[in-house]
Amino acid sequence: xxxxxxxxxxxxxxxxxxxxxxxxxYERGWxxxxxxxxxxPETVLRFLDAAGLRPDEELGTVPTREVTVTAExxxxxxxxxxxxxxxxxxxxxxxxxxxxxxxxSHCTTASLAGPSHALIVNGPVRHELGIASGQGCMGPGxxxxxxxxxxxxxxxxxxxxxxxxxxxxxxxxxPARYSFCFGEDExxxxxxxxxxxxxxxxxxxxxxxxxxxxxxxxSNSVARSAEGILxxxxxxxxxxxxxxxxxDTADDVFLGDALAFIVVVGPEHRQVFHEQGWTKERVQExxxxxxxxxxxxxxxxACAISAPERMLVTTAGGTGIPETxxxxxxxxAPVTTLISKGGAR
Amino acid sequence: xxxxxxxxxxxxxxxxxxxxxxxxxxTEGLRLGVLCNGLGNSTVFFDELVVxxxxxxxxxxxxxxxxxxxxxxxxxxxxxxxxxxxxxxTGFGGCGSCSTRSVRDALELEWSGIPAVYVGHQALQPxxxxxxxxxxxxxxxxxxxxxxxPVAAWEDEAAxxxxxxxxxxxxxxIFDESALEDLALRLGREPVGTxxxxxx
Numbered sequence: 272x273x274x275x276x277x278x279x280x281x282x283x284x285x286x287x288x289x290x291x292x293x294x295x296x297y298e299r300g301w302x303x304x305x306x307x308x309x310x311x312p313e314t315v316l317r318f319l320d321a322a323g324l325r326p327d328e329e330l331g332t333v334p335t336r337e338v339t340v341t342a343e344x345x346x347x348x349x350x351x352x353x354x355x356x357x358x359x360x361x362x363x364x365x366x367x368x369x370x371x372x373x374x375x376s377h378c379t380t381a382s383l384a385g386p387s388h389a390l391i392v393n394g395p396v397r398h399e400l401g402i403a404s405g406q407g408c409m410g411p412g413x414x415x416x417x418x419x420x421x422x423x424x425x426x427x428x429x430x431x432x433x434x435x436x437x438x439x440x441x442x443x444x445x446p447a448r449y450s451f452c453f454g455e456d457e458x459x460x461x462x463x464x465x466x467x468x469x470x471x472x473x474x475x476x477x478x479x480x481x482x483x484x485x486x487x488x489x490s491n492s493v494a495r496s497a498e499g500i501l502x503x504x505x506x507x508x509x510x511x512x513x514x515x516x517x518x519d520t521a522d523d524v525f526l527g528d529a530l531a532f533i534v535v536v537g538p539e540h541r542q543v544f545h546e547q548g549w550t551k552e553r554v555q556e557x558x559x560x561x562x563x564x565x566x567x568x569x570x571x572x573a574c575a576i577s578a579p580e581r582m583l584v585t586t587a588g589g590t591g592i593p594e595t596x597x598x599x600x601x602x603x604a605p606v607t608t609l610i611s612k613g614g615a616r
Numbered sequence: 617x618x619x620x621x622x623x624x625x626x627x628x629x630x631x632x633x634x635x636x637x638x639x640x641x642x643t644e645g646l647r648l649g650v651l652c653n654g655l656g657n658s659t660v661f662f663d664e665l666v667v668x669x670x671x672x673x674x675x676x677x678x679x680x681x682x683x684x685x686x687x688x689x690x691x692x693x694x695x696x697x698x699x700x701x702x703x704x705x706t707g708f709g710g711c712g713s714c715s716t717r718s719v720r721d722a723l724e725l726e727w728s729g730i731p732a733v734y735v736g737h738q739a740l741q742p743x744x745x746x747x748x749x750x751x752x753x754x755x756x757x758x759x760x761x762x763x764x765x766p767v768a769a770w771e772d773e774a775a776x777x778x779x780x781x782x783x784x785x786x787x788x789x790i791f792d793e794s795a796l797e798d799l800a801l802r803l804g805r806e807p808v809g810t811x812x813x814x815x816x
Contacts, residue, residue, distance in 0.1 A: 279622060280626075280628060281622050281623050281626035282622075282623040282626050283620050283621065283622055283623065284620070284621055284623060285618050285619065285620045285621075286618065286619045286620075286621070287618055287619075288617075288618075288619065289619060291619075292619050292621060299625075301624050301625065309619055309621045310621050310622045310624060311619065311620060311621055311622070312620065312621075312622055315622050327628070334689070335689070335716065335717050335720050335747070336747065336750055337627075337750055337751065338627065339627065339628055339629070341628060343622070344624065344626060347622045347623070347624045347626075348624050351624055375685075375687070375688065377687060377688075377713055377716070377717060378685070378686070378687035378688065378713040378714075378717075379713070380713075381687070381712040381713035381716055381743065382687070382711060382712050382713045383711050383712045383766075383767065384711075425624065429624040429625045430624070430625065430627075432625075432746075432750070436742070437742065437743065437746050438712070438716065438743055438746055438747070439712070440711070440712025440713075440740065440743050441712070523684070523685045523686075524684035524685065525683075525684040525685030525688050526685065602685060602686070602687065
């Protein structure tokens with residue numbers, strides 16, 4: 272055993288060649304179906320150093336599964352995901368958020384509903400790491416976005432034991448479970464207050480908001496007024512977004528007032544709001560009464576959030592089609608954690 | 617040139633060895649507990665199950681606890697309430713997360729000395745078996761029905777009928793065999809789709 276390996280607690284395996292490692296990783300069920308990077312001990316330690324964490328530092332637990340996620344385990348999976356070491360603090364913050372009480376890890380990773388785990392990054396770290404928030408930011412093509420989101424999902428699979436067909440019982444699952452990570456376009460969103468600052472963090476803070484999303488909804492209002500855009504958004508949500516018919520998340524006592532959903536406003540809609548001088552707070556207030564008004568029929572469902580600010584508003588995406596994306600709630604709340612070199616607390 | 621890698625699935629500690637609770641050797645004068653996860657219309661199912669079990673077992677009383685969410689543990693207060701029971705039925709395991717949490721509820725009751733029975737849908741049997749194995753009881757029995765959909769979006773009468781079908785199997789899981797022999801009840805034929813294995 273090398274001196275490096277002695278610093279780490281986990282088991283190790285030796286393969287004759289990189290190809291043997293890759294085939295071995297598949298045989299052992301370590302991958303999400305895509306190839307993974309070999310997590311050699313030296314690289315795992317570099318990741319831990321980048322976050323200022325000891326290998327045995329506990330990031331959280333999933334008590335139902337007798338799982339403890341250590342910094343070492345998260346680093347191993349972040350290496351496999353293709354992260355750079357400097358991205359690991361974001362991964363740590365995301366893992367902590369996922370394993371928090373309201374992240375509801377066991378529920379959201381075993382559910383038949385198969386929700387994804389979206390990560391929205393705010394603050395200076397976006398530029399430091401190249402986390403995309405503009406054109407195509409929710410899709411493939413951006414290393415930081417792809418690997419940070421993937422690292423969380425590999426932790427969920429490998430450490431939290433969410434293997435499809437075993438503990439992961441998602442009916443269809445979703446491509447968003449490969450990776451779902453993007454940044455808020457705070458610069459183009461100005462003068463809007465960035466989402467994390469609305470939640471009480473400072474402008475120099477970097478944060479990640481982890482949210483278990485039971486699908487997404489696309490609202491493409493072509494209205495040229497703020498009211499029109501939001502009226503169309505509410506109609507879309509009440510007809511298509513919140514109608515699940517299998518149990519209302521609003522009845523969930525555990526979530527209670529923490530129930531929330533996230534609206535990602537695209538540039539075309541954002542421009543209309545800016546031109547009319549609508550702040551995020553005004554968007555939230557206008558929408559709140561309309562989204563919570565009592566249900567009027569079988570295909571008109573309200574979303575019983577407790578306050579306007581439980582509709583989190585962020586902004587991202589590229590120009591072209593007037594579009595706002597909504598991340599719909601499952602049985603976890605959005606959890607926002609600070610990203611620091613010492614790992615989130 | 618060889619390549620050494622760290623295991624991405626490694627866990628820092630193994631599960632402790634724990635024992636299941638002994639079954640009651642009497643069938644009278646006990647307090648029946650029902651720990652519901654609130655899935656779909658399963659509270660109607662459990663209300664009927666209580667009726668059926670109370671008739672069979674001559675229980676003194678019962679307590680029903682409905683958890684705050686389908687897939688989370690009971691709160692501290694709810695644990696206190698349900699632990700006033702002598703035997704507990706948990707469920708309904710009709711979703712991937714709620715079923716696995718319900719069997720875990722049953723096991724945690726067992727470890728605290730309260731015999732328990734898990735009730736769920738056949739479709740979730742593999743997931744529940746996986747959690748049972750993780751928890752150190754690979755063969756922990758499941759009482760299973762197959763009324764669709766698994767998520768308990770049932771009509772009330774269908775829910776009650778399922779309870780009537782599964783009650784005999786639940787009853788047999790609650791008690792020690794000697795107690796059942798002394799009971800001198802005529803138990804119905806085992807329902808279709810019900811599994812009740814040997815206690816581990």
